Every structure is written in structure tokens, then in C-alpha cells.
Amino acid sequence: MRLEIVTLSSIPEVRRGDDLASLIRQAAAREGGEGKNIDHSVVLAVAQKIVSKSEGAVVDLREIQPSAFAQSWAAEWSRDARLIQLILSQSRRIVKMDRGVLIAETLTGLVCANAGVDQSNVEGDDFATVLPNDPDASARRLRTSLGCGAVIITDTFGRPWREGLVDVAIGVAGLDPLDDYRGRTDRHGRKLAGTIIAVADQLAAAAGLLMPKAAGCPAVLIRGLRWQPAEGSARSLQRKPEQDLFR
Amino acid sequence: MRLEIVTLSSIPEVRRGDDLASLIRQAAAREGGEGKNIDHSVVLAVAQKIVSKSEGAVVDLREIQPSAFAQSWAAEWSRDARLIQLILSQSRRIVKMDRGVLIAETLTGLVCANAGVDQSNVEGDDFATVLPNDPDASARRLRTSLGCGAVIITDTFGRPWREGLVDVAIGVAGLDPLDDYRGRTDRHGRKLAGTIIAVADQLAAAAGLLMPKAAGCPAVLIRGLRWQPAEGSARSLQRKPEQDLFR
DSSP states (O other): OEEEEEEEOOOOOOOTTOOHHHHHHHHHHHHOSTTOOOOTTEEEEEEHHHHHHHTTOEEEGGGOOOOHHHHHHHHHTTOOHHHHHHHHHTEEEEEEEETTEEEEEETTSOEEEGGGOBOTTSSSTTEEEOOOSOHHHHHHHHHHHHTOSEEEEEEEEOOSSBOSBEEEEEEEESBOSOEEOTTOBOTTSOBOTTOEEOHHHHHHHHHHTTOOTTTOOOEEEEEOOOOOBOOOOGGGGBOOGGGOTTO | OEEEEEEEOOOOOOOTTOOHHHHHHHHHHHHOSTTOOOOTTEEEEEEHHHHHHHTTOEEEGGGOOOOHHHHHHHHHTTOOHHHHHHHHHTEEEEEEEETTEEEEEETTSOEEEGGGOBOTTSSSTTEEEOOOSOHHHHHHHHHHHHTOSEEEEEEEEOOSSBOSBEEEEEEEESBOSOEEOTTOBOTTSOBOTTOEEOHHHHHHHHHHTTOOTTTOOOEEEEEOOOOOBOOOOGGGGBOOGGGOTTO
């Protein structure tokens, strides 16, 4: 088995209303060369940031009125009260809120720092991106427009217990994000009991290797993966509350 | 940027005392073809299972005397009391122990299900592998013997909040597992404040895409990564207790 992963490096700064599929198609055509054609054998990974920007999921912090709660917590930990207010508005549950770190469950059920609110690669201190409303739908639109095999929308998340961030899939179209080995057997004929692999998160992490934060390579093509086409949804990656030992 | 990831598919069943570097070198030579030469530009990812087997980190469960505690908990949740005892012996802290699931901090500080004790791809119900004693040292030995740029030893871990398992790096040699963007700037000149990427875990996840559990492809070559050579240690990926919001 053999995977080939390439970046599209010539995507311009994305703005509200831009047709992201066109920008990606044009970048692939312009760059040409090995591995850069987009077809049904390709998994396209796209960074959340440019999806949010194209969908206008950018908030002008000057329009936010922080609550007294947001103001006092922000003051205690030297954070921007407008950002804290925005984070709370994007959250349906606070998982941890301590030492200036805010980990929340977002409106769509993702658990991550700052509920996905982010100021990196955004112009000016007064703006922040929020997560796309429906990242699966964003992925589906890109897949349809581009005719690629699957699309994943990636974001960069921290994890408990381990240092450093990794990219995960927050939107999926065209593949089942979980590869379920239960019932299959290993080389010794032993049933693989609990083995369900988060293939979409592994794809996101692989793509993340080619999306250095400082560079602006927000789209990556992965070729060589074998998978059963499926509608797919990143919601399958969210652990159900009753099965979550860490609630 | 462009990454190429290939499996070595012809590594035989590994047994105690086998010279793993030789088996990998022979498989690469036998398979030949594009991307299969091992040199200083390559990151080699090796599954923990074959490292443990070659190092004799395989336990005969018939030699284990389960404690009363292990026996009662195993009986309550229909698990093998000998395995529970082995898991406890590999742990320095129990993180969660509920509903038949045992999440522990291992003797070397990893947090994972069953303290890394595993029966998949092991011959017979009476045997289980444990994690290598010092996975960084295992990685360093392979790197020295094979002359590759970096080595990571991977294992397949669950995570809180998200469904499905992903591969992570439990041993590292030849690269810093964390890529620290702090102080660097994004495209808009904004400082990337909290951004430290767990590059070794992203490499492990990428390799995991080519290590399907049922197949037996325990070694993967990754070519095209640019990195600063460094001694490296997977211990850098372990969050320090005082910085861990989830203790």
C-alpha cells in the first residue's frame, strides 16, 4: 500500500463569499504536476479556517457586548472579554474553564479549546473565525463541486494527557470516518474485539503534516487510500454522552 | 510539499530475540520498488506489537496469580482476571476503571486503555504483549541499525470525547516530536501563541492509515518530511501533571 500526500500551495487569501471549490480547482490546475489532479480517487483535506472564511464565519469583535461573567474571567486571566463572550456563545457546555484555558463543547458537539474560536491567520485583532455552521454540509458541497472521492474539513485540536495539537476531522463527506474491524480477525484468527479506527482523524493528522501553521497551505490531496464510498458524517466521531467515560 | 508513505508488507511473524532491524532491512530489499529504500531522508514507523515481540515483552498469562481485587472486578465485567492483574502490574495510576474499561497511566507515563496490554495479533488466549520497557531506546536502536532519519514506535490509542482509535507515537528517535510555532508569525504577522504541533503523533496517525489491524503491515516508510534532526523522545508528548487540566 502506498499513499501520496501533496499540498496545494497557491490558494489565495480566502474572503467571505469566495467559491472555495473554484479556488481549489484553479490552484490544482495552476500547480499541475504529479498528484495534483482532483478525481474520484482523491481525498481532499481542507483546513477549517478557509471554509469558515469563505462562508463568512468571521466575527467582528467590536460588535460584541461581553457579559459581566466574561469580563471578570477575562480580566482574571488577561484574556479579551469579547473573545470569551464569543466562545461562550459558540458553546453548549463548558468542559473545563480554568487557568485561562476554556475547553467547551461546541454547538455541534465538538470538544475543543475556545469552542473553535480562533484569531490565527485572521486579519487584525478585532476579528475571529468561528467553526462552520455545518462542516459536513461544507464537505459535501466541496465534494460535489470538485468531483473528488471524499472531503474532510480539518481543525487543530489539543487532547487530554498529551502535549501538542493534532489535526482532526470536523466535517466529512464521501467516506465513513470510522473503520470498524469488529468481527474481523487478526493474523492468528483472533477476533478484533474493540477495534474501530478513526480513519478520518488519521487522514486529518496526515494532512496536518503538510499544513504548517505559518505557511498557508490550507488544502491537501491524499491519493492511494482504499475505502468504501459512503455518505459519512464527522458526527460519527463524537462520542455519545452515555459512552463517554470522561464526562 | 509532498509526502510518500509506503508499507513494508513482507515482514514475517516476529519472535523473541529476532533482530527487528534485519527483518525490516530484508523486507525493504525484498520488496524493492519506489520509496522502499531506507536512508537518512526516511522516517520509519514501526508498530509497538513487533517491537514488543522482538524484545520478548510477551507474557504467559498462565504464570499470573490474580489478586482478589483483580478477580472480583474481572468477574463483574466478564474479563480475564489474569489480564486485569497484568494490566495493574503495568500501571502506576488508574485513570478510570468502570464498566469493564480500564484506562491507566503506564509505568512510563502513557495514558491508555489496559496500560498497553494487548492480545491482538498474539498467538493463543494465554499470551499478551506489554509495551516495550523503553520505547525511545527501541527507536534509537532501530535508527542506528538502519541508518534512517528518524524512527517512531506507534501504538493505537483511544481518546476522550472522540470515537475510534488513532495511532500515536510512544517511542521516538531522530526528531523532536513537538514542532513549536510559538514566536513564529502567521501570514498576517500575528504571533502564533499556543501553537505546538505534535508532529510525531501526526506521523504515527499517517502511518496508521497503512497499518490495517487485520493485515500485518507493521512497518511504514514516510518520505518527504522536512525536519530538523534532533535526538527526540516520546516523553515530550506526555503532558506534565501540573499542566494537565484533566487530572
